[in-house]
Structures are given as structure tokens and as C-alpha cells.
Amino acid sequence: MSDRIHITTAIFYCNGAPHVGSAYEALAADVFARAMRRRHGADRVSFLSGTDEHGDKIRRAALAESLAPKAYTDKMSALFRDVFAGLNTTFDYWVRTTDPGHEKFVQEMLTRTNQRGDIYFRDYEGLYCVDCERFYTEKELLPGNVCPAHNRPVELISEGNYFLRIDKYREEVREKIRSDELCIRPERYKNEALNMLAEPLADLCISRPKTRLDWGIEIPFDTRYVTYVWYDAFWAYVSAPAARLGLDEFMAGAWPHTEHFIGKDILKTHAVYWPPILLAAGLPLPRHLNVHGWLNFGGSRMSKSSGNVRDPLYYETTFGPDVLRYFVMREVVYGLDGDFSEERLIERYNADLANDLGNLTSRVLAMVQRYLGGVISSAPAQENLAAAEDKHLYQNFRGISGDFSQPDALQTTVVDLVGKLEFKTALELLWNLLDVANKYVAATAPFTLAKDPANLPRVASILANLVEALRVIADMLEPFMPVTSGKILALLNVDAATARQPFGAGIKSGHKVNPPVALFPRIEKPKSA
């Protein structure tokens, strides 16, 4: 099944509550997953997320709350899962790195890699930052041997550890990235990754002695050690599907078509370390690293310390479902940093959701009720209808780029844009169609025609066209705004099969629709100016 596809978010390190930045990644991946289900079929897409629960930072976060590590991560993992569920993400797998199945899988990979010969043991002395959970060279440190990331002194530690050969695979990985066999996008991050691979790399220390850290997965061939948290977490992308399908089948099927969604802060781990980890285990590489930027909050980086983080569900409960989703997909260019603010979100809400999408739905359904008693007594337009307005509407909804030979060209275009991570462009295209529909109302003025009963057939055909237009928009909106899409389709009273039809092939004469409801009530600006 070569067209199977595996989609992942990063495995979230759950030493703090999820924020809008984590939500952004999950939402982008979810929009992508939903679009890919449309292209390939739901049973050919798997979508995976989960929590990374080992390591010293977790152990200490648990300690701070007087909890055992596992009790702490039980709580945190559930919190992440519930927040993402509240955002209507559609994960097929929710992996926890403390799942017994995952731990067993990581041990299998360690054994396998060790047998293949790319793990070795040596004594190591180095300067270690507990916050980073990594060793530093003196050149990397600030004066006084201070960690540049945490601004605190590092410790000199001497111990034996297991290492994975990384540099051995450097040229191979570099070539795969250069040739786009492992495609990193947007391209600027590909260049950065190639840059990182240009110089010799130190091998990766993959163990921690239990004497220093016991909150981890035990190394099967030396029980005095646990694995380093990164090595453990990467395998979360693989362990659950491998358990369900069998490793060989998963590797032969979906895995080479994996789409990783990651933040730019973990590009290096995914471009430099993850590929050798796979290659050393004799496994193929994923297809894409889809790297996104950061979401800034009112100009400054979102962070717990600056106090500008909010629970993502706050936006869900305050503004309604899909609003946060719409905002981040419409406003942020994937790959670049984006600016998030509640003011901006309200602007978008009023301009795009209330005035355009909500109001068009409302006015069309109101007219159907008032003039037709709720029943569409006509069929929507076809290409060769005489009225210029009808033809224009038809062409816009059916013939993107003037290609009328493909009835679902519009659908394909939207899905393709999502496939290229052009979420914003896809939404702009849909909003352009809302514009076309509003202009159609102005040009045909059914509310004026309706004053004369003799015009009723024409009024009916105009409204049939508009209901059809709404139907097509609602359907294509589904990956971006699943709840709203469902609401509009319910108002239009169309079933799932009808919803997917190209323009002109959906609503039939005699179809009954429901009265309007305000989908997105306008938000009045606060008095303070």
C-alpha cells in the first residue's frame, strides 16, 4: 500500500501544561491529516501524537508537586490529551513513552542496534547541564562554565556511557536530505540542516547511569543504565503502529511516507540525530520534516515565565469551536514565526467568520425560509446556463484555473495546498469563494425579484445556487473548521455523500433546508480604545 501515510506531531515533553504553541502544532498536523484522509481515504492515514515522559526534568517537576514520576505523567499526559481532544484533533494513536509496549519496543531497538554494531561503551568526562540534560564543550559555554541556555553553572561529571555512532552516517544522511529523499520544508530549514551536517559530528551519548537518573527505560544489555530521553522519545513515532501492524509491515508501508510536524527548535535533533538512529537500526527514513516557527504573543515569545500563556481551551470556550484553528491557520505562514494576540483574533473573527462566513449562511438560509418556505424548488446551475451571473458562479466554484474538465478541481486544489503546507493560501481561496457568493447575491438581488410572484422560479434557482455554494464551501472547510463545517451541512440538511459532490451535483430540487442560526455572533470591541 504505497499510498499509506503516517503523520506525527512532536512527542510533547510534558513537564508543563500545553500552551497555544503546542496547540498550533497539533492543529496544523490535524488539518493536514484531515486533508490527507480526503485524498487517500481515512483507512490509509494514521495520525500519531503523545507525550515524552522520561528524564530528569520530569522527575524534578514531579518532585516539586510531591508526586511519583509516573503519577505526575499520568496527570500531565491526560491533560495534553484532553486539551487536544478539546481542539477536535483526530489522533489515531496517543503514545506515552511510559507505555509498557513502548518501553519494550525501545529495548528491542537498543538490542537490535547493539547487535548491528553501532553502539559502544566508553568512559567520558565532561561538563554537564542538568537542565539541558546534555554535556557541553568548554567552547560552547559562557565564561565561568555557565550554560548558555539556562545561565547556570554546569557540573563536571565523569562516567562510563553508551554511545551511538552518528558521524558514520553523516554523509548518507546529508545526501538524502540534499536529494530530498528526506525532504525538509520549508526549504530554509533544509539549508540549515545541511549546514549542521557539514562538519564532523560527535557521537550521541544514549545512556544515563541509574545512579544519576533512574527515571528512564532500562538498557537491556546493561541494567545499570537507562536510555537518554531523546533516544527513547524518537521511537514513540514508531512503537505503537509497529505494535499494531508488526514492525516489518509498518516499515514497508506507511513509515517511509511519514510526515513529521516539528518546531524549528527541534530541527537539529530530527535532521541530525533521528536519521542515524533509524539507519543504525537498519530502518528507512521518514519522508518529510515539516518545520514550523514559533507563535509569538503580542510581539514577545510565548513562555510560561512571561505570563502570557493561556490554556488553548480558553479560546475554545470563549470564542467557540474552530476559532483558534481558523486563526492560526489563516494568520500564520507555516514555517515562519507568527504573531498571536487576542485583539487580532477578534478582528479576524468579526471580519472573516461573522461578516463573511456566518452572515452569508444566515442571509441565504433566511431567504430560503422567507421566499420558498424552506424548500429549494430548483436545481443548481450548470455550466451552460444562460444567465451570466450563474455561469460566473459555476465557473468559480467548479473550475479553478479555468479547468472545467475536472469536476473536483477545487477540492483537489485545496487538498494540494494543504499538502504543500500552504494552509493560509487554501483559506484565502475559500474566502475568495465566499466573496464570489456575496457578489452573486448583489448581482442577482433575489430579495428585489421576490417582490413580484412572477419571478419566483428565478428566485428559486438563485437560492439553489447559493445553497449549493454554501454546501461546497462547508465541505471544503472541514479540515480547517470541522465543527463549523458540520454545523453548516446540518443546517443545509445534506448527508455525508451529498456533501462531497462537486458544485452542481449536490442539492436536488425539492430539498428542504433549516432556518438560519448565528454561527459566529459578532464580538463588539471593548469600550476602551
Next chain:
RNA sequence: GGCGGCGUAGCUCAGUUGGUUAGAGCAUGCGGCUCAUAUCCGCAGUGUCGCAGGUUCGACUCCUGCCGCCGCCA
């Protein structure tokens, strides 16, 4: 220090291989409609396209230098 990116209307940004009066949305002003969530439609704008040179018949688009902001690597 090395590599790379960015700087376009009040705001957020588009501008494909250089080609006619530089675009969109939001915000602003004026006009129109009234089915609709005071929504919708039309019109009007404003820009030394960071600065200075260069290549060219012609550059926002290519080259050089400078200023400012940023990312990655060291």
C-alpha cells in the same frame, strides 16, 4: 567569525523566469442595497517598493556596498 533570511500602503502581508498606471485583506472616507449577525455591494485613496551605486532599452525583481532586524552554525 562563517552561512542564510528579512526590510513593499496606517496595520498584516502577495509580488512567479526583470517588461506597460506596484497588488490583496484589515482599518479609514464617500455612495448604494436591505435578504442577512449595523452585515453585503461599489468607489476612493495614500506607497522615494530600507539607503547608495551598478548592469539593462527597462529593476520591487539581477550585482556590489552600507544601515537596521533576525535565524542557524562556530
